[in-house]
Amino acid sequence: MSSTLDHLKTLGRYQPPAPARELTALSADGARISVEVHGPEGAPAVVLAHGWTCSVAFWAAQIRDLSDRFRVVAYDQRGHGGSPLHAPVGTQQLADDLEAVLAATLAPGEKAVIAGHSMGGMTIMAAAGRPGFREHAAAVLLCSTGARDLVPESTVLPIRRGAVRTWLTGQILGSPLPIGRRPTGFSRKVLTYGTMGATSTPQMVEACARVVHACPTKARHAWSHVLSTLELTEDARMLDLPTEVIVGGADRLTPPVHARNLARELPDCLRVTELPGLGHMTPIEAPDVVTDRIRALAADHLIGAGTDARTGDTGTTGTTGTTGTTGTTKESAA
Numbered sequence: 001m002s003s004t005l006d007h008l009k010t011l012g013r014y015q016p017p018a019p020a021r022e023l024t025a026l027s028a029d030g031a032r033i034s035v036e037v038h039g040p041e042g043a044p045a046v047v048l049a050h051g052w053t054c055s056v057a058f059w060a061a062q063i064r065d066l067s068d069r070f071r072v073v074a075y076d077q078r079g080h081g082g083s084p085l086h087a088p089v090g091t092q093q094l095a096d097d098l099e100a101v102l103a104a105t106l107a108p109g110e111k112a113v114i115a116g117h118s119m120g121g122m123t124i125m126a127a128a129g130r131p132g133f134r135e136h137a138a139a140v141l142l143c144s145t146g147a148r149d150l151v152p153e154s155t156v157l158p159i160r161r162g163a164v165r166t167w168l169t170g171q172i173l174g175s176p177l178p179i180g181r182r183p184t185g186f187s188r189k190v191l192t193y194g195t196m197g198a199t200s201t202p203q204m205v206e207a208c209a210r211v212v213h214a215c216p217t218k219a220r221h222a223w224s225h226v227l228s229t230l231e232l233t234e235d236a237r238m239l240d241l242p243t244e245v246i247v248g249g250a251d252r253l254t255p256p257v258h259a260r261n262l263a264r265e266l267p268d269c270l271r272v273t274e275l276p277g278l279g280h281m282t283p284i285e286a287p288d289v290v291t292d293r294i295r296a297l298a299a300d301h302l303i304g305a306g307t308d309a310r311t312g313d314t315g316t317t318g319t320t321g322t323t324g325t326t327g328t329t330k331e332s333a334a
Contacts, residue, residue: 035073039067039072044069045072051117051121058281060207073101085216099133115140148261197278198250208281242270
């Protein structure tokens with residue numbers, strides 16, 4: 001399981017907590033998906049899907065903050081963390097794996113708030129029309145994600161948008177070169193530039209670096225091809241559940257244009273929140289904001305959660321209003 005990453009020992013709230021139980025979900029094609037369950041059995045459920053090159057460890061802050069009153073289910077995407085790489089890889093497999101996790105951890109008909117970061121958000125969109133997803137999803141949080149044009153819209157390279165930038169960005173993000181199992185000073189700087197905001201603390205950078213470097217090169221390379229050709233617009237239009245969208249204003253991998261596009265495509269987009277100065281790793285860069293959004297969605301849309309879901313509020317609830325499907329709320333992460 002990804003929670004056994006021994007090198008994450010001094011990261012405070014970003015250190016992965018020990019799960020209450022662990023299990024393996026079998027996907028439709030036999031892929032073995034590593035799952036952790038945190039918090040009390042019988043509590044309202046939250047399901048967390050991480051992004052490309054990450055793992056369950058990426059959600060450590062949310063798991064710590066939510067597992068006192070929620071049953072938090074977090075899993076490793078195939079090829080990441082404790083889930084072996086199992087071919088093929090694609091958006092169909094992302095949806096298959098999420099359905100398998102929901103079936104393995106939730107009772108028939110039981111609802112959950114489902115949150116996804118980056119490729120995890122794409123997983124949710126890919127599964128939007130699936131019966132197994134619709135049976136269990138009550139509300140959704142999409143963090144730092146998009147439905148299409150990921151490489152053309154990326155601003156990792158500070159040059160004009162166009163064919164040259166798209167090609168160069170694709171070469172960089174899709175490189176099969178290994179990055180090493182342990183981060184270096186140089187790799188931390190590269191990761192910070194490409195994925196995080198300038199105000200990220202050393203602890204945030206270290207947490208991200210350790211998780212990303214732990215991703216096997218083959219998995220990173222295989223999934224990069226899926227992301228480079230992603231087209232989930234029609235799937236996003238099928239996500240007719242209450243949905244919130246969060247994006248970092250300085251996100252170079254999935255810039256705010258993706259959040260604005262999602263606001264137009266999602267049938268029930270409650271709010272788009274842009275966090276000025278933050279990068280792509282919003283659950284780590286703004287852990288309290290992300291956790292608060294999950295709590296609020298649970299309070300509003302999970303039967304039995306009620307006001308208890310808001311206990312432990314970080315103080316961000318109510319600071320911004322619902323803006324509808326086309327508005328954008330800018331909010332400080334401080």
